[in-house]
């Protein structure tokens with residue numbers, strides 16, 4: 183693949199990756215075994231065969247099954263370090279890694295163990311690899327706002343370890359406005375704000391996240407093209423989109439990457455970046471997502487460099503964290 187070396191060599195930031203979505207197949211069985219969790223799949227091949235999805239809901243059902251193997255502080259440490267090692271090998275120098283504590287709280291796994299394990303791995307990777315990372319906490323949109331507000335209470339003791347808040351889970355019928363008060367409080371507490379919007383739901387969800395939740399960034403934003411004035415607004419107000427081509431392809435949101443709207447957004451001057459979302463479930467880390475764009479959209483070096491620049495300028499990092507990248 184012609185531009186593969188160029189893509190790997192670019193120091194880059196990844197802004198949209200779910201830690202729970204980075205469990206590789208072999209590790210799924212390793213975590214299950216050491217925590218005595220029963221999996222519905224007997225072999226690695228059976229699990230791999232399950233990785234085809236009709237839509238977001240279909241994927242989330244499998245993703246939540248996978249979350250069941252993560253139990254201890256050590257699991258969160260190992261998971262995070264394994265991702266950061268793979269990201270480092272792909273030229274990622276800074277990552278904003280999201281995860282949803284509500285995937286684990288019902289099983290009695292405390293945020294102390296979750297955030298503690300993740301933070302220890304970040305500290306190790308910063309020293310050992312020179313790759314820096316931050317945590318974004320995802321609020322699940324199919325649960326109530328009251329539960330989300332309880333989650334903000336639970337993570338308050340870890341305020342210094344969590345950079346921002348996002349909204350994830352099944353999008354349709356769970357619009358951003360459902361969480362307007364939660365976002366207002368998160369903003370008061372000093373968190374940086376983003377939300378999944380316009381992944382499977384229309385562009386109105388993107389506008390609503392900006393207007394009602396005052397988010398600074400949009401995760402996905404795939405459907406923004408439905409509202410040309412919204413695209414202009416993203417440019418004028420400098421609101422970035424963290425797009426995930428292989429995810430959108432595998433969830434049948436984009437049937438054909440040769441018409442993937444990222445090209446249009448880039449051309450229009452939107453700060454769009456390339457990300458992996460749930461790399462082990464969607465068949466590729468960040469560089470495979472860049473490669474898919476080269477293959478299907480025919481983008482070249484100038485566009486690749488702009489996408490990588492956007493990954494830094496669209497991040498929530500301090501300039502000292504990303505000085506090397508810029």
Ligand code: HPA
Pocket residue numbers: 200203238245350351352378381429459460
């Ligand atoms: N969308 C919404 N929630 C998610 C996703 C996604 O692509 N991946 C993990 N949680």
Ligand code: ZN
Pocket residue numbers: 198200350378401459
């Ligand atoms: Zn996502």
